[in-house]
Amino acid sequence: MSVSRICFGCMSYGSKTWMPWIIEADEARAHYARAIEAGINFFDTSNNYSLGESERLTGRYLDEMGRRDEFVVATKVWGVMGPGPNQSGLSRKHIIASCEDSLRRLGMDYIDLYQIHRWDFNTPIEETLEALDDLVRAGKVRYLGASSMAAWLFSKALHLARAARWHRFVSMQNFYNLLYREEEREMIPLCVDQGVGVIPWGPLAAGALARGAQSTVRSSGAQAIASEQADPHVIDAVAKVAAARGVTPAQVALSWVVNAPGVTAPIVGSTQLNHLEDAINAVDLVLTDEETAALEAPYQPRAIAGHTQPAAGRMLKSR
Numbered sequence: 001m002s003v004s005r006i007c008f009g010c011m012s013y014g015s016k017t018w019m020p021w022i023i024e025a026d027e028a029r030a031h032y033a034r035a036i037e038a039g040i041n042f043f044d045t046s047n048n049y050s051l052g053e054s055e056r057l058t059g060r061y062l063d064e065m066g067r068r069d070e071f072v073v074a075t076k077v078w079g080v081m082g083p084g085p086n087q088s089g090l091s092r093k094h095i096i097a098s099c100e101d102s103l104r105r106l107g108m109d110y111i112d113l114y115q116i117h118r119w120d121f122n123t124p125i126e127e128t129l130e131a132l133d134d135l136v137r138a139g140k141v142r143y144l145g146a147s148s149m150a151a152w153l154f155s156k157a158l159h160l161a162r163a164a165r166w167h168r169f170v171s172m173q174n175f176y177n178l179l180y181r182e183e184e185r186e187m188i189p190l191c192v193d194q195g196v197g198v199i200p201w202g203p204l205a206a207g208a209l210a211r212g213a214q215s216t217v218r219s220s221g222a223q224a225i226a227s228e229q230a231d232p233h234v235i236d237a238v239a240k241v242a243a244a245r246g247v248t249p250a251q252v253a254l255s256w257v258v259n260a261p262g263v264t265a266p267i268v269g270s271t272q273l274n275h276l277e278d279a280i281n282a283v284d285l286v287l288t289d290e291e292t293a294a295l296e297a298p299y300q301p302r303a304i305a306g307h308t309q310p311a312a313g314r315m316l317k318s319r
Helices: 025-037 049-065 092-106 125-137 151-164 187-194 225-229 232-245 249-258 273-282 289-296
Strands: 007-009 042-044 072-077 111-116 141-147 169-173
Touching (some): 025 273, 049 092, 092 111, 125 141, 151 169, 151 187
Parallel strands (some): 042 072, 072 111, 111 141
């Protein structure tokens, strides 16, 4: 399955009742239209984004603007969708019900890439993997993906799926950018070794790499887990390269992610059309070896971010 070098992140579109910075239907239309015009064919959403409204908008605009087989549509399962005990997680019950609900909201017969949004520590992974495999065999899902987790957990899931002859995960959606590169230690090498595509979320670290320390509605909220990672030395390095090249800091930071080893396509969300233009232009921006070295040199190790580590008695804290 071939995808564009940029994945269009759809979390930004839906209902303001979910998050105040969300772009609603009428304004969102121009964002989808520009992405498709630019050749983006990869769209990532989730069942819990605006509690399903993001999926509805994505399905509506893709149906309006192109043919289904032209697009690669990704969505996710795991997040809380209601107050009941079976309205979240990765049990067989929730996975199958959520897939049916997502298909209805998208108005589609199948999902190209169905992803587990996080690891469910309350459900045996074998139950999760078998349920996902059944969806592929039923023709409702084409490929399976996963999102942020410890590398050893992802390795375990890949091994179990292969041993049981279940369909394996083909992609990893992880938090990865110039301010947070801990994924280079284990997760990305694992993905390269196993032939798993890397589709990072947060490539601009909630906007910190585009704006520096300047706050926005979105970056000051709970979504901005990158705020603690905002090293001014890295941000300054990005700004210097951008100034020398006559481009925006966002283009520099995105170009670095696009061309990082193992990366298939970073997921870029936009609340303004110029943010989307930065992403489109970043694909054609080629950084020199010297520029890449200058961007990477200030990095310091970080605490784990983007997912919860499993509780297993006494464990060393990440430094």
